Amino acid sequence: MATDSERLLRTDAARNAERILRSAREVFAESGPDAQLDEIAQHAGVGIRTLFRRFPNKAVLAKAALEQGIAECIAPAIEQALLDDDPLLALNSVIDAAMSLAAREHNTLAAARNAGAVISDAIGPYYASLTLLTRRAQEVGRIRADLVPDDMPRIMAMLFSLLWTMDPASDGWRRYLSLILDGLSPAAATPLPESVPLRPSPRPGNWPI
Amino acid sequence: MATDSERLLRTDAARNAERILRSAREVFAESGPDAQLDEIAQHAGVGIRTLFRRFPNKAVLAKAALEQGIAECIAPAIEQALLDDDPLLALNSVIDAAMSLAAREHNTLAAARNAGAVISDAIGPYYASLTLLTRRAQEVGRIRADLVPDDMPRIMAMLFSLLWTMDPASDGWRRYLSLILDGLSPAAATPLPESVPLRPSPRPGNWPI
DNA sequence: ATGCAAGTGGCAGTCAACTGCCTCTTGGTA
DNA sequence: TACCAAGAGGCAGTTGACTGCCACTTGCAT
Numbered sequence: 001m002a003t004d005s006e007r008l009l010r011t012d013a014a015r016n017a018e019r020i021l022r023s024a025r026e027v028f029a030e031s032g033p034d035a036q037l038d039e040i041a042q043h044a045g046v047g048i049r050t051l052f053r054r055f056p057n058k059a060v061l062a063k064a065a066l067e068q069g070i071a072e073c074i075a076p077a078i079e080q081a082l083l084d085d086d087p088l089l090a091l092n093s094v095i096d097a098a099m100s101l102a103a104r105e106h107n108t109l110a111a112a113r114n115a116g117a118v119i120s121d122a123i124g125p126y127y128a129s130l131t132l133l134t135r136r137a138q139e140v141g142r143i144r145a146d147l148v149p150d151d152m153p154r155i156m157a158m159l160f161s162l163l164w165t166m167d168p169a170s171d172g173w174r175r176y177l178s179l180i181l182d183g184l185s186p187a188a189a190t191p192l193p194e195s196v197p198l199r200p201s202p203r204p205g206n207w208p209i
Numbered sequence: 210m211a212t213d214s215e216r217l218l219r220t221d222a223a224r225n226a227e228r229i230l231r232s233a234r235e236v237f238a239e240s241g242p243d244a245q246l247d248e249i250a251q252h253a254g255v256g257i258r259t260l261f262r263r264f265p266n267k268a269v270l271a272k273a274a275l276e277q278g279i280a281e282c283i284a285p286a287i288e289q290a291l292l293d294d295d296p297l298l299a300l301n302s303v304i305d306a307a308m309s310l311a312a313r314e315h316n317t318l319a320a321a322r323n324a325g326a327v328i329s330d331a332i333g334p335y336y337a338s339l340t341l342l343t344r345r346a347q348e349v350g351r352i353r354a355d356l357v358p359d360d361m362p363r364i365m366a367m368l369f370s371l372l373w374t375m376d377p378a379s380d381g382w383r384r385y386l387s388l389i390l391d392g393l394s395p396a397a398a399t400p401l402p403e404s405v406p407l408r409p410s411p412r413p414g415n416w417p418i
Numbered sequence: 419a420t421g422c423a424a425g426t427g428g429c430a431g432t433c434a435a436c437t438g439c440c441t442c443t444t445g446g447t448a
Numbered sequence: 449t450a451c452c453a454a455g456a457g458g459c460a461g462t463t464g465a466c467t468g469c470c471a472c473t474t475g476c477a478t
Contacts, residue, residue, distance in 0.1 A: 008424090009424095009425095010423095010424060010425065010474085010475055010476085011475070011476095012424095012425075012426095012474075012475065013424075013425060013426090013475095016425090016426090033325075036463095036464065036465085037464080037465070037466090038464080038465095046426080046427085047426065047427035047428070048427080048428095048466095049426070049427050049428075049467095050425080050426060050427065052465090052466065052467080053425080053426085053427095056466090057465075057466075058465070058466095110325070113322065113323075113325075114322075114323060114324070114325045115323070116242075116319070116322075116323045118373050118374070119370075119373070120373070120374045151384075151385075151388075153374065154371055154374045154385060155385075157370050157371065157373070157374050158367035158368075158370055158371060158385070159367075160370070161328075161366050161367055161369070161370030162363055162366065162367060164327050164328070164329070164366070164408075165327070165329045165362065165363045165366050165407055165408060166405045166406065166407065166408065167405065167406075170405050172404070172405030174402045175360075175401050175402040175403065175404055175405075176360075176363060176364075176367070178399060178401050178402055179360075179389070179392040179393070179401060180388070180389065180392055181392070181399070182391070182392040182394075182397040182398060182399055183388040183389055183390075183391040183392030183393075183397070184388070184392075185391075185397050187396065187397050188391040188392070188394050188396050188397035189391060190387060190390070190391055192384050192387050192388060193383045193384040193387055194384065195381070195384055196375045196376065196379050196381030196384075197375065197376075198374055198375065199373075199374060199375065217454090218454095218455095219444085219445060219446080219453095219454060219455065220445070220446090221444075221445065221454095221455075221456090222445095222454075222455060222456090225455090225456085245433095245434065245435085246434080246435070246436090247434080247435095255456075255457080256456060256457035256458070257436095257457080257458095258437095258456070258457050258458075258459095259455080259456055259457065261435090261436065261437080262455080262456080262457095265436090266435080266436075267435070267436095
């Protein structure tokens with residue numbers, strides 16, 4: 001899904017943007033989330049000015065880099081999941097794929113977080129698919145009926161945030177995914193309070209991302 | 210619980226530190242999480258150098274400011290909770306107090322997060338009390354038996370992270386607290402994967418906080 | 419193949435977090 | 449009360465994110 005601005009990019013510019021994102025992931029992985037943008041630009045073989053032209057600040061860059069990683073791992077996972085007989089297992093495997101990537105590239109995640117990015121946006125492009133999988137699981141009674149689509153990005157955001165309470169490369173987050181899945185079960189369902197909108201009007205001031 | 214360094218502070222220095230924290234909370238609330246440290250120092254009536262002498266960087270300052278806020282609201286909540294007949298309700302009310310504060314002072318929370326602080330540490334001082342309350346709830350069978358003390362700070366961290374997916378001043382987090390509490394119920398308990406240690410060895414490099 | 423809009427990137431500059439240095443002030447103890 | 453370690457804070461400097469300016473290059477539509 002190309003945005004308006006992406007649609008207009010010249011091929012060399014698009015290639016550069018792609019390279020910058022990939023470099024960001026590699027440099028963050030090597031040098032940690034505090035890696036300098038100079039280093040990323042150099043690694044990508046472009047000038048720092050080009051990096052800033054494409055990604056207005058570190059938050060946008062790090063989030064885009066994270067999105068690139070998630071896209072690579074979640075797209076095939078979703079394809080698989082849509083064919084799965086058991087919709088709960090299917091949903092589980094998509095979450096698993098996203099979390100595994102997040103844990104593996106936790107430095108990129110940390111860079112995005114530290115720059116103030118709204119992490120849950122990173123799975124925004126898969127909102128529709130997650131919603132579909134959720135609805136299927138609800139239809140066969142594997143997930144409580146009062147779940148709404150907005151719940152899924154939030155559950156992902158919660159799981160992401162766990163990584164800073166443990167060795168981020170570990171799979172300790174699985175314990176809490178299990179806990180949350182128990183909460184999603186129709187069996188234990190205390191009626192949920194109303195859902196509030198996902199991120200309201202753009203925040204005041206000139207915030208990055 | 211004064212640390213070694215706090216124990217040695219001269220009374221005027223302690224008063225200044227206190228003032229700086231309170232100023233940080235006020236300035237963040239007014240000017241947002243990107244408020245400058247200059248402004249905070251000025252608001253506290255101290256020089257910038259004094260602010261940095263006491264709090265080596267923005268992450269430490271923001272986290273300490275958040276801890277001050279949490280301390281003010283959680284201490285009385287815990288006192289009440291320890292007297293409560295229903296240990297699950299008691300636990301709930303402590304979490305409620307902490308989350309209400311976090312939502313109210315979300316700018317301070319955001320400043321800490323953006324500076325790279327490990328947010329779950331902010332409830333570290335109440336670890337013991339939370340553990341006690343959890344154990345009580347387990348003893349009367351209101352909470353699944355395989356919960357461990359480390360789970361509670363992590364649940365708090367997950368709830369904190371929700372605030373960036375909604376109007377942070379709203380109480381939309383209650384929906385997910387409810388969801389998690391369902392997951393904590395002994396009824397729905399799928400056996401949980403092992404717990405991994407809370408934040409392993411101090412992170413490599415010279416990270417703040 | 420050629421013209422131009424789109425893209426590139428060096429350089430100098432701003433801004434905020436943070437540090438070193440050094441002198442002046444002050445709480446609390448002998 | 450007099451001393452001194454502890455604290456305060458001004459100032460100049462460093463670093464990294466980010467911007468404006470501008471001359472140079474290059475896809476690509478005609």
